[in-house]
Amino acid sequence: MPTLVMKFGGTSVANLDRIRRAAKRVGVEVAKGYDVIVIVSAMAGKTNELVGWVNETSPLFDAREYDAVVSSGENVTAGLMALTLQEMDIPARSWQGWQVPLMTNSAHSQARIEDIPPHNINQKFAEGMKVAVVAGFQGVSPEGRITTLGRGGSDTTAVAFAAAFGAERCDIYTDVDGVYTTDPRICSKARKLEKISFEEMLELASLGAKVLQTRSVELAMRYKVKLRVLSSFEEQTDEAGTLVVDEEEIMESNVVSGVAYSRDEAKMTVVSVQDRPGVAATIFTALSDGGVNVDMIVQNVSEEGITDMTFSCPTDQVARAEKAMNAVRDAGHLEFESLIVDYDVCKVSVVGIGMRSQSGVAAKMFKILSDEGINIKVITTSEIKISVLIDRKYMELAVQALHDAFELDKAA
Ligand code: ADP
Ligand code: ASP
Numbered sequence: 001m002p003t004l005v006m007k008f009g010g011t012s013v014a015n016l017d018r019i020r021r022a023a024k025r026v027g028v029e030v031a032k033g034y035d036v037i038v039i040v041s042a043m044a045g046k047t048n049e050l051v052g053w054v055n056e057t058s059p060l061f062d063a064r065e066y067d068a069v070v071s072s073g074e075n076v077t078a079g080l081m082a083l084t085l086q087e088m089d090i091p092a093r094s095w096q097g098w099q100v101p102l103m104t105n106s107a108h109s110q111a112r113i114e115d116i117p118p119h120n121i122n123q124k125f126a127e128g129m130k131v132a133v134v135a136g137f138q139g140v141s142p143e144g145r146i147t148t149l150g151r152g153g154s155d156t157t158a159v160a161f162a163a164a165f166g167a168e169r170c171d172i173y174t175d176v177d178g179v180y181t182t183d184p185r186i187c188s189k190a191r192k193l194e195k196i197s198f199e200e201m202l203e204l205a206s207l208g209a210k211v212l213q214t215r216s217v218e219l220a221m222r223y224k225v226k227l228r229v230l231s232s233f234e235e236q237t238d239e240a241g242t243l244v245v246d247e248e249e250i251m252e253s254n255v256v257s258g259v260a261y262s263r264d265e266a267k268m269t270v271v272s273v274q275d276r277p278g279v280a281a282t283i284f285t286a287l288s289d290g291g292v293n294v295d296m297i298v299q300n301v302s303e304e305g306i307t308d309m310t311f312s313c314p315t316d317q318v319a320r321a322e323k324a325m326n327a328v329r330d331a332g333h334l335e336f337e338s339l340i341v342d343y344d345v346c347k348v349s350v351v352g353i354g355m356r357s358q359s360g361v362a363a364k365m366f367k368i369l370s371d372e373g374i375n376i377k378v379i380t381t382s383e384i385k386i387s388v389l390i391d392r393k394y395m396e397l398a399v400q401a402l403h404d405a406f407e408l409d410k411a412a
């Protein structure tokens, strides 16, 4: 039997009615003759609530216990989805990560998938089960503890299953009807894309477009999984949604094809460190060991051998960053005067494979922002993207102005 993977995000399983609606969609594919693997997220808002409880209980939590708590949301929806399908006379069974088993490494709260042995689920398919409902976002470490795959990780579960089972396609059902030129919730002129390249989707995702988790796009690219994003709220055709495809399949490409933003960024400056070999290594090793995901980095011009080091990281990692910096100072490995934290920043980025061959995009981006009176605090670039850190209050304005100026509302 051909296999299909269908993933339903939080809003698509937010209550029993929505679970029934999603189950009906699954029924349509079962009727076409597919063995279906359904990956479910927790009900909308549930994971946030669980993360909130963990933070309130223990701000610098033990990530093993964080995983024990936050993985639980998906267990509920997996069981409910299996029951709903059974009520529709579709043979279905639920699976938690450890039961599959979905094997990961031990990087709790950010674990990476290492293996998905298919035989347990395949055996059930051979016995007549039509739908395997798998709790997304979770796995099991070599030590036998529950792990989670980072926020938005059910997308990655879905793509990994599609690769492991050689699925014909991996359909990601969500609350928008595809991938847009930017988040349609903050820019009304955002345009739905029929296709997007893996490379661009990877950049958009890693720069904050949460419609797909970055790792899911990486896996789809590596294992050539046919990946589609579509709405669980509309009647679907075989052509619905957005397909993520190889670059060669895109005929025309704009220089800029999307704008992404990441709201919850913080900027930290380590004031007055010595400008000598080894200082950056000390700072960033301590941050990495402390579990801080550093994003942008700038080192100021030094004066009399003293400089400032500025970096950005997610706001919820600032406490860890401060702890790591104070610890290296207390241990005598680093001297600095103070730490300055700016919580009110965000990152806005433009992405496009056309940037490889066309210059001037950065200049245009900076001009657009300056025309809006937006000051740029940090800049980073790569082959196909330019990112800036700006005050958070300008986030929507910056996204809309860039979307307009790069004419993303018009088809290529
Ligand atoms: P799910 O719960 O289904 O996984 P998510 O909330 O994780 O859904 O992702 C879908 C959301 O991603 C949309 O509601 C939208 O606000 C946001 N989003 C951000 N950027 C984009 C984009 N370029 N295209 C589509 N949606 C986007
Ligand atoms: N429930 C998890 C989250 O909210 C995983 C997911 O939905 O993809 O991050």
Ligand code: MG
Pocket (backbone or CB within 6 Å): 009, 152, 155, 210, 211, 212, 213
């Ligand atoms: Mg998601």
